[in-house]
Amino acid sequence: MLTDQRKKAILEALARDGQVLAGELSARFGVSEDTVRRDLRELAAQGRVQRVHGGALPASAAIAPLAEREDMDVDAKRRVARKAASMIEPGQVVIVDGGTTSALLVQCLAPDLVATVVTHSPSIAVALAAHPAVEVVLIGGKLYKHSVVSVGAAAVEAMSHVHADLYFMGVTGVHAKAGLSTGDYEEAYVKRALAARAAETVVLACASKLNAASQYRIGDLDLAQTLIVDAAAPARLIRPIEEAGLAVVKA
Template sequence: MLSSQRKQHILAILSEEKQVMSSELSQRFAVSEDSIRRDLRELAAEGLLQRVHGGALPVSAAIAPFETRKSVQISSKRLIAQKAVQLIQPGQVVIIDGGTTTAEMVKLLPPDLAFTVVTHSPSIAVALVDYPQVDVIMIGGLLYRHSVVAVGAAVLEGIARINADLFFMGVTGVHKTAGLTTGNYEEAGVKRALSARAAETVVMVSNEKLNSASAFAIGELSLASTLIVDAQPDDEMCQLLRKKHITVL
C-alpha cells in the first residue's frame, strides 16, 4: 500500500474511532511504527489531525481566525446561546469568555436582566454597552488577536479577586481522553484560572468541536459542570459525561 493510500485509511479510521494509536496502526497496516509516525507528522502538518503521545486525535475545526468563525454554524451557535442565557439568574456574577458563541449569547440577553458580567473580551464588553442593567467588569492584559481576548499575568492577577456564580467557557475541542482544549497556551491558562473562580463552569460546544482536540489542554472534562451542545453526543461520550456527573443540555 502506498503511503498516500495509507494516510487516507488513517483519516477514515480516525473519523470513525475518534482516536488512533501508532502501535495499533503499525499492526493493522503491517508497517513499522516509524512509518506510521511519519504519516501522522505529515497529516498533522496539513492540519488534518492533532498528534498526541502515542497516536493522534481528530483536529478541531474551530481554530480559524475570529472573523471567519463568526460566520460558521450561526444557527447552531444561536441554539446553544439561547439555552445558555436561560441559566443566568438576576443578581449573579457571571464570567463570559471571548468567542463567537458567547458573542451570540450576549445578543440574546433579556434587556431587563440585572446581573454582573466579568470578561477579558473587549468585544463582549462593548456588546454589553446597550444593556444598562448589566454591570461590566473588564479584565485587561495582553491582547490575543486570534480570539480577541486578554491573556497574560495581568489577567490572572485580576481574576484572582473574583468569585463568580457561572463561567461560560468557549473551547475548540472536547474529547474523552484529551479533555477540554484550545489552540493557544496562554489562553488555555486563562480559561483554567477563570474556571477556578466560578462555582459552575458551563462549556458551550457546537458539533464540530465534539470528539476533537487542539494542542493545549485547559483541563479534564470534569472541569465542566454543564455542557451545552447542539447535537446528541455519541453513546461513549454520553456514558463518560454521566460518570463524571456533567449535565448535558
C-alpha cells in the same frame, strides 16, 4: 497499502474511535512505526489530526481566525447561546469567555436582566455597553489578537479577586480522554484560572468541537460541570462525554 490509503484509514479510525495509536496502526498496516509517524506528521501539517504522545486525536476545526469562525455553525451556536443565556439568574455574577458563541450569548440576554458580567473580551464588553441593567467588569492584559481576549499575568491576577456563580467557557476541543483544549498556550492558562473562580463552569460547544483536540490542554472534563451542545449533534459524539461524567445539556 499505499500512503493515501493509510491516511484515509487513519482518519476513518479517528472518526470512529476518537484516537489512534502508532503501534496499533503499524501492526494493522504492516509498516514500521516510523512510517506511521510520518503519515501522522503529514496529516497534522494539513490540520487533519492533533498528534499526541504515542498517536493522534481528531483535530479541531475551530481554530480559524475570529472573522472566519463568525460564519461557522451560526444556527447551532445561536441555539447553544440561547440555552446558556437562560441559565443566568438575576443578581448573579457571571464570567463570559471570548469567542463567537459568547458573542451570541450576550445578544440573548433579556433587556431587564440585572446581573454582573465579568469578561476578558473587549468585544463582549462593548456589546454589553448598551445593556440597561448589566454591570460589566472588563479584565485587562495583553491582547491575544486571534480570539480578541486579554491574556497574561495581569489578566490572571485580576481574576483572582472574582467569585462568580457561572463561567461560560469557550473551547476548540472537547474529547472524552484528552479533555478540554484550545489553540493557544496562554489562553488555556487563562481559561483554567477563570474556571477556578466560578462555582460552576459551563462549556459551550457545537458538534464540530466534539471528539476533537487542539494543541493546548485546558484541563480534564471534570474541570467543568456542564456542556451545552446543539441538539443536532450526533449521539456517537455525545455519548463518550456523558460516560466520562460531564453533564450534557442539549440546546
